[in-house]
Amino acid sequence: MQSPERFDADVIATYGRHLLVRDPAGVLLKARPFGRALDIVCGDRVHCERDVHAEVLVTGVLPRRSVLMRSNARARSEPLVANLSLAAIVVAALPRPDPFMIDRYLCAAVCAGLQAIIVVNKADLPLRAEDEASLAELATLGFGVYRVSAHEGRGLDTLALALAPHTSVLLGQSGVGKSSLIQKLTLDGTTALTGELMRESEGRHTTTASRLYTCTGGGSIIDSPGVRDYAPSVDQLQQASLGFPEIEQHAAQCHFADCRHLQEPRCAVIAAVAAGAIAPRRYESYRRLRRLYEQLHEQRGPGARAPRR
Ligand SMILES: Nc1nc2c(ncn2[C@@H]2O[C@H](COP(=O)(O)OP(=O)(O)OP(=O)(O)O)[C@@H](O)[C@H]2O)c(=O)[nH]1
Ligand SMILES: [Mg+2]
Ligand SMILES: [Zn+2]
Structure with a gap:
């Protein structure tokens, strides 16, 4: 034969x-x-x-160079996309950004060893002052912030340059314009808004499955379906900092090696928040993710407690 x-x-x-x-x-x-x-x-x-x-x-x-994961409803880790080097979190004035979700994506990307950037689409619409303030915090931490408009074509050349060396994924809420950007940035993305991976929802097209496209300016990019909520994989999050770079920076100085930075004595992170070196909103986001992290561990049942370090 x-x-x-x-x-x-x-x-x-x-x-x-x-x-x-x-x-x-x-x-x-x-x-x-x-x-x-x-x-x-x-x-x-x-x-x-x-x-x-x-x-x-x-x-x-084949062995994966990297993998972005999430926790599913049963608190198990599931791969979302593989072999990427950059995660682009897309936000827009509408639907309003959820800063805590942005932070969870950033943590997951950092812990997966990916570069992470924020893409602010719909630059033709004004952002609220508080959303601008949380973006400014992220820029201070070193995350690149790119202002673009898929409709007007604004900022797309600069974004294309940033994407060129990478295989990237566009992540974010439904309706921020991920597929609209794919259509503008790729050779083969003309069907991103009408193809077989789309479904009519509330009178508009929404992406139902991830798909890899080839960027006109170099690199590859994955369009992904919008999500309401995103929980990173507890198996992938770094235990001391959960992927918050500014927590990581101070965590080594905490008195206890397994400090969770919640109420432990002589915690360098809590001291840094008090001294204004860590933004209170980011610290609140850290506390929420720490609670989620521990809750997901509990959900896995006895014998699978959150490791302290
Ligand atoms: N004003 C404005 N609207 C935009 C822009 N880019 C996209 N939109 C609109 O935003 C809506 C959602 O765009 P999509 O590209 O489908 O958003 P998506 O992020 O792919 O959404 P899901 O597939 O559901 O996750 C559409 O009505 C677009 O026309 C922009 O730059 N400016
Ligand atoms: Mg889409
Ligand atoms: Zn601490």
Whole structure:
């Protein structure tokens, strides 16, 4: 019998058990996983086999360089997208930004070893003063803030330059304009707002599955479905700082090695907040994420308590 044709491919999109992969010649092929155990996400690189019926089967996932994860409703970690180097958190004047969600995305990105930036889309609409203030805090911490407008084309060249060296993912609430940006930044994103990964919701198109596109200015970018809420994976968060760079900076000076920076005596983080070196809103965000982190650990049941360090 003729041996099957074997090749490695990039996963462009997944819809349940249906996969879209790109072969070495750049051809998009429908594929399906061979076996139940494979957990495949957009951005994965996979081993493929074309069987006698010319069907493409994915037989294995190559080791991931990076993976962005989330906690699901049962507090288990789930991969969202793989092999990326940058996470772009998209916000807009409307729907109003949720600074705590932005912080959770930033923490997850930092802990996954990714570079993280904020993209403020709809620059044609004014942001509220308090939203400007939280963006200014993030800029101070070193996160790049890019002001763009998919509608007016403003800031897109600068953003394209920042994305060029990377495989990135656009993350953020539904309606901030992720797919609109993909349409402007990519060669193949013309269908991002109308394609098969869309669903009509409240009279507009909303993305239902992640998909990888090729940027006009270099690099690749993943469009992802908007979420109401995002919980990072508890397995991935760094235990001392949960991924907050300014907490990380002070945590080493805390009296207790396993300090949670909540009410422990001689906590350097609490002292830094009191001294004005850590923004109170960011510290509040840290406390909320710490509570969520411990709650997710508890949810996993006895024997799976939050490790103190
Ligand atoms: N004013 C303004 N509106 C914009 C801009 N970019 C996108 N929009 C509008 O914002 C709405 C949502 O855009 P989408 O691109 O579908 O948003 P999304 O983030 O992909 O949403 P989901 O797929 O549901 O997560 C649409 O009505 C767009 O026309 C912009 O730069 N300015
Ligand atoms: Mg979309
Ligand atoms: Zn502390």
